Amino acid sequence: MSESTRERLVAAAYALFDERGYDATTVDAVAERAGVGRTTFFRAFRSKDDAVLPDHDAVLARVTARLEAAPATAAPATVATAASEAAHLVLAHYLDEGERARARYRLTRTVPALRQREVAGLQAYQRVFREFFRGRVGDGETGEVRAEVLAAAVVTAHNHVLRRWLREEEPEPVGALDRALADVLAVLGPHRPGTGRTRVVVLEADDDLDTVVPAVRAALERREP
Structure with a gap:
């Protein structure tokens, strides 16, 4: 299927969501507005939800490819660069979408099914970053904790911006993300193994960045007697 047909379907869907509301918009209505048949719609998308989030898999694949390009034995600075560039790939996609990204944001705030899909997408990004950090930020249980916390922090920093x-509210998101990630990834300096128990800090994706950064540092640097 041509990109132009997919684009017409997405544009039609957003226009109808704005005019009629999400729940009142049917697949048949979207197909008719786009000038195609119902069968064509389902060749492009599995459901109405997919027309709202059409590029998630492609962006996730680009993020994964960028992270996998970093050597498994990369130095901390290289690990930080790869993580930062991968997060910027996601931001760039949203910036390229412009007003459509803002329309999607409004929809996900009001449609529970879309909100659930968005949360699942965030979890997918966090898994990809966790797998990337695993083995690159320490070994054993401590390394697992550091990978989990760093992955959550990178995703949270990106989503905050x-x-x-x-x-x-943020006119210069690229610079803002650079600063946020620099703060988060500063903990990738040489690891100082401690003794005693390792405490796990659980970070929610919706936390404010000012809360996340101190929590990350405390989780990764705290030493117990």
């Missing part, structure tokens, strides 16, 4: 841009 992205949501500010979507709400038109």
Whole structure:
């Protein structure tokens, strides 16, 4: 299927969501507005939800490819660069979408099914980053904790900046993400193994960045007697 047909379907879907509301918009209506048949719609998308989130898999694949390009034995600075560039790939996609990204943001705030899909997408990104950090930020249980916390922190930092841009509160999101990730990834310096128990800090994706950064540092640097 041509990209132009997919684009017409996505554009038609967003226009109808705006006019009629998400729940009142049917697949048949979207197909008719786009000038294609119902069968064509289902060749492009599995459901109405997929027309709202059409590029998730492609962006996730680009992020995965960028992270996998970093050697398994990369130095901390190289690990930080790869993680930062991968996060910027996601931000760039949203910035390229412009107003459509903001329209999607409004939809996901009000449609529970779309919100659940968005949360699942965030978890997928976090898994990819966790797998990337695993083995690159320490061994054993401590390394597992560091990988988990860093993955959550990178995703949270990205989402903090992205949501500010979507709400038109952040006019320079690229620079803002650079600064946020520099703070988060600063903990990738040489690991100092401690003794005693390792405490796990659980970070929610919706946490404010000012809360996340100190929590990450405390989780990764705390030493117990």
